[in-house]
Amino acid sequence: MLIAVDGPGASGKGTISRALAAHFHLPHMDTGMLYRAVALNLWRWGGDPASEFEALRACDVAAVDPDDPELRSEPISSIASRVSAYPSVRTALLDRQRQFAQQPGGAVLDGRDIGTIVAPDADAKLFVTASSEVRAQRRVRELLERGLPAHYEDVLTDIRARDERDSSRATAPLRQAGDADVLDTTSLNVGEAIAEAIRLVDQRLKK
Numbered sequence: 582m583l584i585a586v587d588g589p590g591a592s593g594k595g596t597i598s599r600a601l602a603a604h605f606h607l608p609h610m611d612t613g614m615l616y617r618a619v620a621l622n623l624w625r626w627g628g629d630p631a632s633e634f635e636a637l638r639a640c641d642v643a644a645v646d647p648d649d650p651e652l653r654s655e656p657i658s659s660i661a662s663r664v665s666a667y668p669s670v671r672t673a674l675l676d677r678q679r680q681f682a683q684q685p686g687g688a689v690l691d692g693r694d695i696g697t698i699v700a701p702d703a704d705a706k707l708f709v710t711a712s713s714e715v716r717a718q719r720r721v722r723e724l725l726e727r728g729l730p731a732h733y734e735d736v737l738t739d740i741r742a743r744d745e746r747d748s749s750r751a752t753a754p755l756r757q758a759g760d761a762d763v764l765d766t767t768s769l770n771v772g773e774a775i776a777e778a779i780r781l782v783d784q785r786l787k788k
Contacts, residue, residue: 583682583704584704584705584706584707584782585690585695586598587694587707588693588707589693589710589744591719591720592766593771594709595691596771596774597707597766597774598689601779609691610678610682610688611692612690612693616670617652617653619640619642620660620661620663621645622639622641623660633670637667637669640673650727653727658743659739662746662747663746668751682700682703693753694754696761701758704786706785707781708764710766712767713737713741715766715767716740721733724736762785
């Protein structure tokens with residue numbers, strides 16, 4: 582069973598994907614962390630995010646610790662959004678994602694192009710979204726809980742810029758797959774969002 586979960590940042594897709602993986606006893610991949618790992622490599626090397634060549638050189642992400650707290654920092658998030666627009670970077674990471682998706686028994690993958698590019702034949706697809714204002718509130722809360730500085734207006738501006746960048750890029754833009762179920766988490770708490778996601782996947786599998 583293969584489940585694809587797409588959506589913009591801070592929509593709740595990561596939390597929902599992990600919950601789906603636990604519920605259906607499947608392995609989970611947050612594909613966004615691959616791009617964050619590229620960004621972290623680039624950052625530590627002093628590379629230029631405006632250079633596709635330098636971003637491609639940073640695609641050897643095997644040595645990056647997935648638990649490194651810097652992966653979720655705002656500078657790395659911003660760089661990841663920029664380097665993920667490069668076709669060569671997406672191509673370099675695509676095989677790793679597809680191999681994970683094709684493993685026996687299935688998997689849950691979340692990102693921005695899972696249902697459209699990485700796993701277009703997924704058994705169930707969700708497009709998780711929420712208003713930009715609510716997503717900014719969530720991101721500020723997350724950053725403050727980790728002891729990092731965060732200002733709502735700055736975060737909101739950044740989220741809107743990333744949405745525009747992700748949805749307008751030429752390669753694998755952020756968009757809802759035609760056969761994906763939409764899950765708007767704007768007015769849902771975590772438990773409600775997870776319950777609705779499980780219901781939608783169950784409903785899709787029964788079909």
